[in-house]
Amino acid sequence: MPEPVSNVPPRTLRAISEIPLSRLHGVGPAMLDRLALLGIANIGDLVTYYPRRWVDRSKQQPIEHTQADDEVTIVGDVTSIRSSRTRQRRAMVQATVSDGTGSLAVTFFNQAWRARQLSVGTQVALFGKVGVFRGRRQMTNPTVDVLGTTAERRTGVVVPLYPTSEKADLGSGQLSRLIRSALHRIVEFADPVPAAFRKQHGLPDRTWAMNAIHAPSSLADAYRARRRLALDEFLRMQVALVSRRRYYEAHTVGVVCDVDAGLVGSMLERTGFSLTADQSAAIDAIHADMASTVPMGRLLQGDVGSGKTVVAVAAMLRAIESGHQAILMAPTEVLAEQHARGIASLLEGVMLETADNLLGERPLRLALLTNQTPASERKALNAALGRGEIDLVVGTHALLFGDWDYRSLGLVVVDEQHRFGVEQRAALSSRAVPPHQLVMTATPIPRTAAMLIYGDLDRSELRQMPPGRTPIATRLVASDDVGDDAVAQLVRSAVADGHQAYVVCPLVSPSDNIEARDATTTYENLRSGPLTGLSVGLLHGQMSPGDKASAMDGFRTGEIEVLVSTTVIEVGVDVPNATVMVIYDADRFGLSQLHQLRGRVGRGQHSSTCLLVASPQTTTGDKRLQAMVDSSDGFALAEIDLEIRGAGEVFGERQAGISDLKLGRIPRDAALVDLARGLAEEIVGSETGEVGSPQIFEEITDLLGSDQDFLYKA
Ligand code: ADP
Ligand code: MG
Numbered sequence: 001m002p003e004p005v006s007n008v009p010p011r012t013l014r015a016i017s018e019i020p021l022s023r024l025h026g027v028g029p030a031m032l033d034r035l036a037l038l039g040i041a042n043i044g045d046l047v048t049y050y051p052r053r054w055v056d057r058s059k060q061q062p063i064e065h066t067q068a069d070d071e072v073t074i075v076g077d078v079t080s081i082r083s084s085r086t087r088q089r090r091a092m093v094q095a096t097v098s099d100g101t102g103s104l105a106v107t108f109f110n111q112a113w114r115a116r117q118l119s120v121g122t123q124v125a126l127f128g129k130v131g132v133f134r135g136r137r138q139m140t141n142p143t144v145d146v147l148g149t150t151a152e153r154r155t156g157v158v159v160p161l162y163p164t165s166e167k168a169d170l171g172s173g174q175l176s177r178l179i180r181s182a183l184h185r186i187v188e189f190a191d192p193v194p195a196a197f198r199k200q201h202g203l204p205d206r207t208w209a210m211n212a213i214h215a216p217s218s219l220a221d222a223y224r225a226r227r228r229l230a231l232d233e234f235l236r237m238q239v240a241l242v243s244r245r246r247y248y249e250a251h252t253v254g255v256v257c258d259v260d261a262g263l264v265g266s267m268l269e270r271t272g273f274s275l276t277a278d279q280s281a282a283i284d285a286i287h288a289d290m291a292s293t294v295p296m297g298r299l300l301q302g303d304v305g306s307g308k309t310v311v312a313v314a315a316m317l318r319a320i321e322s323g324h325q326a327i328l329m330a331p332t333e334v335l336a337e338q339h340a341r342g343i344a345s346l347l348e349g350v351m352l353e354t355a356d357n358l359l360g361e362r363p364l365r366l367a368l369l370t371n372q373t374p375a376s377e378r379k380a381l382n383a384a385l386g387r388g389e390i391d392l393v394v395g396t397h398a399l400l401f402g403d404w405d406y407r408s409l410g411l412v413v414v415d416e417q418h419r420f421g422v423e424q425r426a427a428l429s430s431r432a433v434p435p436h437q438l439v440m441t442a443t444p445i446p447r448t449a450a451m452l453i454y455g456d457l458d459r460s461e462l463r464q465m466p467p468g469r470t471p472i473a474t475r476l477v478a479s480d481d482v483g484d485d486a487v488a489q490l491v492r493s494a495v496a497d498g499h500q501a502y503v504v505c506p507l508v509s510p511s512d513n514i515e516a517r518d519a520t521t522t523y524e525n526l527r528s529g530p531l532t533g534l535s536v537g538l539l540h541g542q543m544s545p546g547d548k549a550s551a552m553d554g555f556r557t558g559e560i561e562v563l564v565s566t567t568v569i570e571v572g573v574d575v576p577n578a579t580v581m582v583i584y585d586a587d588r589f590g591l592s593q594l595h596q597l598r599g600r601v602g603r604g605q606h607s608s609t610c611l612l613v614a615s616p617q618t619t620t621g622d623k624r625l626q627a628m629v630d631s632s633d634g635f636a637l638a639e640i641d642l643e644i645r646g647a648g649e650v651f652g653e654r655q656a657g658i659s660d661l662k663l664g665r666i667p668r669d670a671a672l673v674d675l676a677r678g679l680a681e682e683i684v685g686s687e688t689g690e691v692g693s694p695q696i697f698e699e700i701t702d703l704l705g706s707d708q709d710f711l712y713k714a
Pocket of ligand 2: 308309
C-alpha cells in the first residue's frame with residue numbers, strides 16, 4: 001500500500017475522474033479503446049471497477065492431496081497446452097497445470113478459445129471435480145480464473161479477479177496492474193464519512209478501503225473494504241432519498257384534508273366487521289398525514305387479502321368529506337372494474353352533507369374510467385370533474401395521467417403496483433397543488449428493499465389477516481400423468497362441493513421457444529378430457545375486453561366453475577367461492593407471483609388448496625416451490641425471493657438506484673442500508689432537505705445521474 005505523501009491533498013471522486021487515463025504508464029490509444037469496452041473512461045471509473053471476487057492462493061488444495069471426486073480449487077501454472085479435435089469433430093483443448101506438488105491434466109471440450117486464453121506460464125485457479133483417468137488426476141471443463149501471466153507474476157497472496165470480456169481482450173491481471181498504478185497516483189481519497197462515525201461502526205477510511213479492495217493482504221481485509229465501499233453506495237442513495245423527501249416537505253403546500261363529517265365512521269359501520277389493529281393504525285396514520293399541509297407520501301403494504309381496500313376507502317372518504325376529490329388507479333381493467341364495484345358497495349348509503357338540495361345530504365358520486373370508456377363519456381366526465389360533480393374516480397393507471405380538470409384533487413391511491421416508480425410519483429408531485437399519495441402493494445417488500453425503492457415514502461404495514469380466512473394447503477405434484485390425475489381429482493371434488501377452481505398457465509398459446517403449458521390448449525384439453533361435464537372458461541390478456549369481462553363475470557356469478565387463465569388473474573381478483581388454485585409449470589413463476597396467485601383462493605370460509613404442478617430443472621426452481629409449500633407468509637417469501645434471485649431481478653434493474661450498486665446487495669447488506677440511512681438523516685438538513693456534505697452532493701450528482709435536481713447543497 002502506498003505511503004500517504006503529505007504534499008498531495010486528498011482527492012474527491014470527481015477530481016479523480018478528471019485525471020485522464022493516458023496519464024497512467026503504458027496506456028495508449030489501443031488500451032483506451034479496450035478500457036472503453038469495459039465502460040472505463042477515466043481514472044475514477046477505473047478505481048471503482050471492483051473485483052468480482054478474490055482468490056487466496058495460500059488456501060488452495062495442493063494437487064497431490066486431491067482425491068478422485070473431490071470438488072476443489074487448484075492454483076497452478078499451465079505447463080503445456082494443445083488443441084485438437086475429437087473423433088466426432090468436437091474442439092478439444094488439453095492442458096497440464098502444475099503447482100509444485102503435482103500436476104493435473106485438464107481437458108476442455110467445445111471451448112476452442114481456451115487455447116487463446118491460456119498459454120504456458122499462465123497462472124490459473126481451477127474449480128471443478130477431480131477425476132482419475134488411466135491413473136492420472138484430471139479435470140474436465142473446470143471453471144477457470146486467469147490469475148496472471150509470467151510477465152505480471154504477482155507477489156500478493158490474495159489475487160483480485162476482475163470481470164473481463166473476451167471482446168475487451170483485457171486480462172484480470174492487466175486490470176489489476178493498471179488499477180494499482182492509478183491508486184499509487186491518487187495517494188489519498190477524500191472521505192465523506194465522518195471519522196467519528198467510522199470509528200463507531202468499525203469502518204475503515206476510503207483510502208484504506210480502495211487499496212484493500214484491489215490489493216488486499218488477506219481475504220478478511222478484502223471483505224472489510226467491500227463493506228465500507230458498499231456503504232458509500234447505499235449512503236449516496238439514502239442521502240438522495242432523504243433529501244428528496246425533506247425538500248418536498250419544506251417546499252410543498254398540499255391539500256389539507258382534516259374534516260371529519262362522519263363519512264369514514266359510517267362506511268366502517270356498514271362493512272359489518274371490525275378493523276384489525278393494523279388496519280386501524282394505518283388509517284390513523286393516513287388521516288394524520290392528510291391533515292397536514294405536507295402532501296402525504298405513504299406506502300401501504302399488506303399481503304393479499306389483508307384488507308387494503310377498506311383502508312384506501314377510509315382515506316378517500318377523508319378527502320371527500322374535506323371538500324376534495326379522490327382517484328384510485330388499478331393496473332388492469334379487470335381490477336379497475338372490480339374495485340369500482342367493491343367500492344360502490346362499500347359506499348352505498350354513505351351520505352355527504354350538502355347545502356345544494358333540500359334534503360341537506362346526497363350520495364357520493366363515483367365514476368369508472370377504463371380504455372372502454374367512449375370519448376364522448378370522457379368529455380362529459382372531465383366537465384363533471386371540473387365542476388366537482390364527481391367525488392371519486394376509479395380507473396386504470398395510464399388514463400389518469402391525462403390532463404383532467406379536477407376541481408380539487410385531494411388524494412391519489414395507486415393499487416397493486418410496485419412498478420409505479422419514483423418518476424410517476426414525481427409527476428403527481430409536480431402538480432400545482434400536489435395531492436396526497438397512497439401507494440398500495442401486495443408484493444410484500446422486505447423493509448430494506450423498500451428503503452431502496454420507496455425510501456422517500458412513509459410506510460404502513462398490514463401484517464395481520466382479517467379473521468375468517470382459512471389457511472391454504474399447498475401441495476407440489478410432478479408435471480406428468482400422475483400430476484394431471486391429481487389436478488382432475490382436486491378440481492372435480494371442489495366443484496362437486498359447490499366451489500370453483502382456477503387453473504393458471506404461463507403462456508397464452510403454444511410457443512416454439514418456451515416449453516410450458518399454455519392456457520388455450522390446456523382449456524381445450526381439460527374441457528374435452530378430464531373435466532368434461534364441468535363448465536370451463538378461458539381468460540387471458542389477448543382476448544377482447546368484452547370477452548374478458550364476460551369470462552370474469554361468468555366466474556364471479558358461478559356460471560363458470562373452472563377458469564383456465566394466464567396471470568391476468570394475478571392481482572386483486574376476489575371470488576370467495578373459489579377454493580382451488582392449480583398452477584401449471586409453477587417453476588416458471590417468481591415466488592412473489594406464486595404467492596399472489598395463491599392468494600386468489602382462501603378468501604371465504606371454506607378450506608382451500610393450491611396445487612403446484614412442476615418438475616423443476618434447476619435447484620433455485622426447486623427451492624422456490626419448496627418455500628411455497630413451507631410458508632404462507634408473504635413477507636418471509638419475499639425475503640427468500642430476494643435472496644434467491646437478487647434485487648435486480650425482483651424489482652427490475654431500472655428501479656431507483658439498484659443499477660447503481662456495484663458492490664451492495666440486498667438482502668445480504670440489509671444492516672448496511674440501515675447504517676447508511678441513519679447517517680443520511682444526519683447529513684441532510686432536517687428543515688430544508690439540503691445536503692450537508694458538498695462531497696456527497698457531488699458524488700450523488702456525478703454517480704446517480706442528472707435527474708437529482710431536487711438536491712441542493714449547503
Ligand atoms: P387486499 O389487501 O388483498 O386488497 P381486500 O381489501 O380485497 O384485500 O380484502 C379482502 C377481503 O377481506 C374483502 O372481502 C374484505 O371485505 C375483507 N376484509 C377486510 N378487512 C376485514 C376485517 N377487518 N375483517 C373481516 N374482513 C375484512
Ligand atoms: Mg386489493
